Amino acid sequence: MLGMELDPDTCYKAIASHDRRFDGRFFVGVSSTGVYCRPICAVRTPRRENCTFYESAAAAEKHGFRPCLRCRPELAPGHGLADISGRLAQAAATLIDEGFMAEAGVAQLAARIGVTERHLRRLFDAEFGVSVHEYAQTQKLLLAKRLLTDTTLPVTQVALAAGFGSVRRFNDVLKERYGLTPLAMRRRAAEGMADRLVFELGYRPPLAWDQWLGFLGVRVVDGIEQCHGGAYTRTLGIDADGRRHLGWVRLEHVPKRTVVRVTLSASLACVIPQALGKVRRLCDLGCRPDIVDAHLGDLAADTPGVRLPGAFDGLEIAVRAIVGQVISVVQARRILARLVQIAGAALPGDALAGLAAAPHAAPLTHAFPTAQALAALPDADYQAAGVPMAKTRTIRALARLVAAGEIRLDPHAAPDDTVAKLRAVEGIGDWTAQYVAMRALGWPDAFPGTDYALRKVLGVSTVRAMQASTAQWAPWRAYAAIHLWHRYEALKQAPVQGGADIGQEELA
Template sequence: MLSQPICQQARLSRDRRYDGLFFIAVTSTGIYCRPVCPVQPPKEQNVRYYATAHEAALAGYRPCLRCHPDSAPGSSLWIGADVTLKRAIRLIDEGALHDSNVAALASRLGISERYLRKLFQEKLGIAAKQYALYRQVLFAKQLLHQTALPITDIAFMAGFGSLRRFHDEFKQQLRLTPSQVRGNRTRHMSTILQLELPYRPPLNWPLMLAFYQARTLEGMEWVEGETYGRTIYWPLHQPQYHGWFEITPDPTLPVMQLKLDWPDANSLQAVVHHIRQVLDLDADSQTIDQHLAAAGGFPVHVGLRLPGLWSPFEAAVRAVLGQQVSIAGARTQLNRLVQGIAATTLPDGRRRFVTPSELANSALDMIKVPQARRATLNALGAAVQQQPHDAPTAWLSIKGIGPWTVSYALMRGQGEPDVWLGGDLGIQKALKAVAIDPSAFAPWRSYATFQLWHLPKTDKEPA
């Protein structure tokens, strides 16, 4: 937590750099704000500072209606959390506690329920279920602000099992009823949802866009102007639903404009959260860039995030087809793969990525690769089909899948921040040029990897 004088100075000058790092609760009004809030600054004697929005809410304050202090990215809770806890948080954000309980989540994580409870209480100071409810309420609030959906629908989309329960929890956390939050506002609404995804600057969108553009697959991904779009599926490894999204940076605010076509209300929160994570919007670029710059050796691209793929499976398939060939070569084979399976054409003419079972059962004669590569892909498809919840490291036992491929899947498929692609040709070359021990980049070695890929123009980047 920042010290009181720093917070005071930051709020009085409405310093953007401190946005999201702390929150201002005002005892006289019972409301809490962001440091950038446009209102008349309250007297210091009436002010209490909190590190997170949730702590302020717990202390009985309700979020300000002008600066929306709860809409700042939720990454602060993640800082200092260990791997299991992060996985738990991720699963909860994807709705793991909506209709099953903490016990089920614990067994999914391979730990005891007791230990999971302890983990949350000790590291976050809040119970797992409480955290889940907090995210559910915030998601509902976002939909109230940014869509015209009926409040009843929103309740269920946010994962509440009954209207009654939704109203109760909403009021307890925000001290406002859902309709009070919505106000008069009636915005456009169709089957296509438009939402704003806030992030903490800086964000180097041009660089990410270029990375995506060089790798787009026909009908499945597209880049137009500043917009990146792609088709998506859920759940990740046994797709039941298909849709697409487009994402564009807002010209003035630190917000990405999301256009989302998604058919299933129940998984909406999971999908929106997954989009955030694929685009790495929760990364704290300021800290990461500082760290990489301190490690030294090369000029840092400011605000570079990890441009993710939709699933670890998809990342692994791309990695396997990218072994030993250029980006363009890999892209050709991937296009053939997707187009060679007729079922990938969606009703609207777009294309979706192949599923694990399709990959497992196809003869794969549409792609021109060594036979061994086909066998690897078949085996990968079968493995994911049978054990959809296995981590990518489990795929190491498949012939043709080595550490490089798994690392790539972790980095691009699940946004792992600290993966080092030491075996990569481009990386080895770049590293020789800068002469640094890669351990200096920890715990942000994935970002260092992307920085180095973008460094000088190398001809052998992976697909």
């Protein structure tokens, strides 16, 4: 619906039924109250003549509406990369959501997604009904509202974390737009707040959390991640403000609220938008399971709501894939754990504060190595980690390209161009390139067609036969691969021996 004229009758039916499939796809402004809501708002359904519908929260605010304090529009799920026609506009919006414009302007944003500034402005207006600056202002306010409501961060820190240059500016804008001061908004939400950075990110149900967690659990690397008690915890490093912020994040599923609960270490307070953006990508929270599952048909019938496991760090996914080529998952995990200990940054004590130890799990101690660290790591250190010389050369070559900005491994990179660049690196074949496109780029039609497990499940022996068997699932073949890997695991009743992180590239 985004990027097209909203049909008022369809929108009104959606809000009358509280249909979660439409959550985040539009917002409703209610003239009798002066607020705008999500389609799932639990308040009494407003009269039809009092409703107007908007493509984005920014568009609703542009027309004078304030965000609902009950359904909280800032909690609405976003959009997947293939979810709307204006992929470039959505890429720019995602960067804004993650704080890009706190240190940059429209020109830099346009350059980042590879278009002219004028073209970006046209795309944005067509897609969201507002200018880039109007969208950015709304996102800053909604983030500030969330921080005031969900945390006990000082108002000064809230203003800076949300991208306002000063507390005075923050106070003025908040009062102008919402009619409240920061302290007044905090008093409304003070009851029950805890001294933690805890957030809730919405999704469109269903969500196959156990399958998503199981996929990551099989591939856990000691020192940087844990899966225990239905939760996923890991370390991360985020570059912002000229320095690297180290900390940890824990993810838990709350199905009754259709949210993923996110707990961040206090050391990440200055990079909350970036951290939440990484969580959305890792969990594929912008997915439209109603569309994907309907297209996959019988393949998705047994496990609806499967998500495409994303990445906090695209280079990490690439290194995992390279290390895991033609060896078992267990072997790859051991090598990666040693590499993390040798080349990763150790988390200081304050970054580990508040992290409870998971029973029978290796402690979290390091962040995954940066591109610069892997590019400069001596051969002897790679050998000490157990990385063969050929794979050492491949990892180092890729790390240098990433560090130099010649290859980008994030959802805003062009998939076809990135896959071609990856395949040009010695030691990277189609399996590895497609796997990186699946997880690091979040590309929904990527498919590692030479994978051993996929070949076994589909009963094919050639690439041509594989392509013929999977064509029916385009453009959602990455989701099909996840379903097929789950089937393979079920058949073997054991961890995958040829799926993700193991590049079976021998298929002719």
